[in-house]
Amino acid sequence: MPELPEVETTRRGIAPHVIGRTIRDAVIRNRRLRWPITHGLATRLRGRQVQAVERRGKYLLLRCDCGTLILHLGMSGSLRLVDAAAAVGKHDHFDLLFDTGMALRLTDPRRFGAVLWTADEPAQHPLLRDLGPEPLTAEFDGAYLFARSRGRKTAIKQFIMDGKVVVGVGNIYANEALFRVGIHPARAAGRLSHERCQRLAAAIEEVLREAIAQGGTTLRDFVGGDGKPGYFAQRLRVYDRAGEPCPVCGTAIKQLRQGQRSTYYCPHCQR
DNA sequence: ACGAAGCCCTGCAAGC
DNA sequence: TGCTTGCAGGGCTTCG
Structure with missing residues (x-):
């Protein structure tokens, strides 16, 4: 479903609502995505502050104060900002709860998406390391x-x-x-x-x-x-x-x- | 190195 | 009304 424009649209939509906000908790309802969401993730995320929301290809990068959350929407994924108390659907696999009372909710019926954490520079992550240039930069012509x-x-x-x-x-x-x-x-x-x-x-x-x-x-x-x-x-x-x-x-x-x-x-x- | 195919998974529409 | 089949926006992994 999402190609670069959809991911970029998502990035622009969520950025103003999460930048500078503190993650109160993470809720993992189904960890079986493309790769299983690791067990320590919620602990890692608790108390982190989001500093920037970037995009590399179709990966979304939530830069935090001591690491980066890497999100991919796969074929059927979408991210929505919802009230933390909003009713949970069958394919709402992951929530980031913010101090504002809002939740960033990942919905992904086919579960080809991914939620990963890296403490290092995300560009060095194995999934991003070998990617080609961004099509909307001067590097690509x-x-x-x-x-x-x-x-x-x-x-x-x-x-x-x-x-x-x-x-x-x-x-x-x-x-x-x-x-x-x-x-x-x-x-x-x-x-x-x-x-x-x-x-x-x-x-x-x-x-x-x-x-x-x-x-x-x-x-x-x-x-x-x-x-x-x-x-x-x-x-x-x-x-x-x-x-x-x-x-x-x-x-x-x-x-x-x-x-x-x-x-x-x-x-x-x-x- | 390249190139083609398989696979992960659910939902939906079409055909019988 | 059911069942079966094929297809869907991605991309990592495997095999030759």
């Missing part, structure tokens, strides 16, 4: 994409979804970015010209920025930290539109599978 893709036979769509190449580009936005620049999703990454790499890097940045500005994409029931839905879904041009006419040329949008993920593209516009 056409020259980088070109250089990284040389010699790679992987389909360009899977290439840009690889977190070691660039973080935060999930299935929806990979599809949308490739459509915008007319690149066929199955084209070998290493065969893209420098020119096309530049356009693609720009399109990835553009689609992510637009989605963030719209508050993310709402599919099923995604909501940002402030509880408001995102509005980018109505702007999607090919994602989940198999059989519908291409908004540019009218040709029926096609669907194929790449690495167990659905790909949508216009067979006329994308080469």
